[in-house]
Amino acid sequence: VDAEAETIVTWPSVCQIDEPSHLERIRNLPVGVDVTVKAPFTIRCNAPGQHTFSFDNTITVDMLHVRDPDGGNNTVHTELTVTAS
Numbered sequence: 492v493d494a495e496a497e498t499i500v501t502w503p504s505v506c507q508i509d510e511p512s513h514l515e516r517i518r519n520l521p522v523g524v525d526v527t528v529k530a531p532f533t534i535r536c537n538a539p540g541q542h543t544f545s546f547d548n549t550i551t552v553d554m555l556h557v558r559d560p561d562g563g564n565n566t567v568h569t570e571l572t573v574t575a576s
Contacts, residue, residue: 493518496549498512498528498548500544501547503536508533515528528548539575544571544572546569
């Protein structure tokens, strides 16, 4: 099964990010096996202190006539707090 994994980032106004989203095509995604998707981002903050970034991840089947039997596990929201000095 082929799929697309997309990560969208939300960031504080005092910071910058090189690309606010990342799309990766996954070929031959194995059924029932955890797969790690890496989404590279470069973050810059112009103010010192702690800054929280939100990452929203979605994976969708990318093949005609293929249905995901468990669509409830295709999204995840993660937050990351970094300290800038």
